Amino acid sequence: MSANEATQVTPQEPTKKKRSRKAALLVVTGIFIIIAIAYLIYWFLVLRHYQDTDDAYVAGNQVQIMAQVSGSVTSVNFDNTDFVKKGDTLVVIDPTDAEQAFEKAKTALATSVRQIHQAMINSKQYQANIALRTTQLNQAQADLKRRVVLGKLDAIGREDLQHAHDAVDSAKAQLDVAQQQYNANQAVVLNTPLDQQPQVLQAAAQVRDAWLSLQRTKVVSPVDGFVSRRAVQLGQRITPATAMMAVVPATNVWVDANFKETQLAKMRIGQSATVVSDMYGDDVVYHGKVVGLDMGTGGAFSLLPAQNATGNWIKVVQRLPVRIQLDEQEVAKHPLRIGLSTLVTVDTQDLNGKVMSDTVRSTPLYETSALTLDLAPVNAIITDVINANAG
Known part of the structure; x- marks a missing residue:
C-alpha cells in the first residue's frame, strides 16, 4: 500500500464510528420513547x-x-400471649363472701316459705272461728227469741231480756271480728299457690342473685383469643370497674388505611384491595375489599382537634380512615397482629359501589354465650328449699 492510499483510508474510520454511535443513540432514544409511551398508556388504562x-x-x-363482682383475687390462670378458649376461667375471686350471702338468701327463703305456710294454715283456723262465731250467734238469737216470748208473759225479768239482747250483739261483733281476721289473712295469701306467693318469689329472686354473684367469682373469657395487657395481680382487691386484662381474637381483624382526602374521589364500598404487611413482606399478599369510609378524619376525632379558625393557619392535607376487610382464610394462614404496618392498594375502577352505606345490620355484629349462666341448678335448689319448708 502506498502513502497516498494510507492517507485516504485513515479519515474514513472516525466517520464510521460516529455514524455507528449516532445509530446506537437513536436506537436507545427510541427504546426510551417507546417505554415512556407504553408506561403512559399503562398508567392511563x-x-x-x-x-x-x-x-x-x-x-x-x-x-x-x-x-x-368485687373481691380479692385468689388465682390468675393465664398470662400475656397465652391462648384461651371461650368459657375458660381467667381469674378467680375469693368466693367466701358470696357463699355466705348465698346461704343467707336460702335461709331467708325458708323463713318466707314458713311464714306464708303459717298464713295459709291461719286461713283455715279463721274459717273455723267464723263457723264457731256463727253458731254462737245462732244460739244467742234463739235464746233471745225464747226470752222475748217469756218477757211478754212476764215470766222473766227485764234484766234477763236485756242480757239476751246484749248476747246477740256480742255474738255479732265476735263474728264480724272473725270475718275481718279471715279477710285480712286472705289479702296476704289469696288463692295463690305457696311457690307463687310474692314474698316467696322475692326471696327466690334474692337466692338467684346470690347464686349468680357466687358463680361470677370465676371470671371467664367471652371469646377465643390471646391474653394481652394483663394487669391483675394475686391478692388485688378488684371492683367491677377494674380492667384486669384483654383478650384479642386472632380472627375478625381488619386494616384501617388512612388515605389522603385527594385520593378519595373515586373510593367506593365494595372495591377490591390488596394488603402487604411489613411483617411478611411482598411474599404474602392479602386480598380484601373496602367496607366503609369513616365519618371523620383523625384530626377531627383527636383529643385536641385543630382550631383552624385562628389567624395562623396552614392548610394540611387530611387523611380519612378507610376500613379494609381481609380474607379470613388468608389471615388464618398468615396471622396478623393489631398495630402492624401495611401497604394498601385499592382498585377504584369499579364505581358502582356506594360512597356511604345505607344498610342497617339485621343481626348482631358480635355476640357470646359464655357469660350467660344456666339458672336450672339454682332453680332446683329453690324448689328443694320450698318443699323442705312447706310442711
Whole structure:
C-alpha cells in the first residue's frame, strides 16, 4: 500500500464510528420513547385507577376483661400471649363472701316459705272461728227469741231480756271480728299457690342473685383469643370497674388505611384491595375489599382537634380512615397482629359501589354465650328449699 492510499483510508474510520454511535443513540432514544409511551398508556388504562398508602395499620377487637363482682383475687390462670378458649376461667375471686350471702338468701327463703305456710294454715283456723262465731250467734238469737216470748208473759225479768239482747250483739261483733281476721289473712295469701306467693318469689329472686354473684367469682373469657395487657395481680382487691386484662381474637381483624382526602374521589364500598404487611413482606399478599369510609378524619376525632379558625393557619392535607376487610382464610394462614404496618392498594375502577352505606345490620355484629349462666341448678335448689319448708 502506498502513502497516498494510507492517507485516504485513515479519515474514513472516525466517520464510521460516529455514524455507528449516532445509530446506537437513536436506537436507545427510541427504546426510551417507546417505554415512556407504553408506561403512559399503562398508567392511563390501569395505574391511574389504583390508590395506595402506607399509612395503614392492622386493627381488631380488644375484649376488655372486667369482673362483675368485687373481691380479692385468689388465682390468675393465664398470662400475656397465652391462648384461651371461650368459657375458660381467667381469674378467680375469693368466693367466701358470696357463699355466705348465698346461704343467707336460702335461709331467708325458708323463713318466707314458713311464714306464708303459717298464713295459709291461719286461713283455715279463721274459717273455723267464723263457723264457731256463727253458731254462737245462732244460739244467742234463739235464746233471745225464747226470752222475748217469756218477757211478754212476764215470766222473766227485764234484766234477763236485756242480757239476751246484749248476747246477740256480742255474738255479732265476735263474728264480724272473725270475718275481718279471715279477710285480712286472705289479702296476704289469696288463692295463690305457696311457690307463687310474692314474698316467696322475692326471696327466690334474692337466692338467684346470690347464686349468680357466687358463680361470677370465676371470671371467664367471652371469646377465643390471646391474653394481652394483663394487669391483675394475686391478692388485688378488684371492683367491677377494674380492667384486669384483654383478650384479642386472632380472627375478625381488619386494616384501617388512612388515605389522603385527594385520593378519595373515586373510593367506593365494595372495591377490591390488596394488603402487604411489613411483617411478611411482598411474599404474602392479602386480598380484601373496602367496607366503609369513616365519618371523620383523625384530626377531627383527636383529643385536641385543630382550631383552624385562628389567624395562623396552614392548610394540611387530611387523611380519612378507610376500613379494609381481609380474607379470613388468608389471615388464618398468615396471622396478623393489631398495630402492624401495611401497604394498601385499592382498585377504584369499579364505581358502582356506594360512597356511604345505607344498610342497617339485621343481626348482631358480635355476640357470646359464655357469660350467660344456666339458672336450672339454682332453680332446683329453690324448689328443694320450698318443699323442705312447706310442711
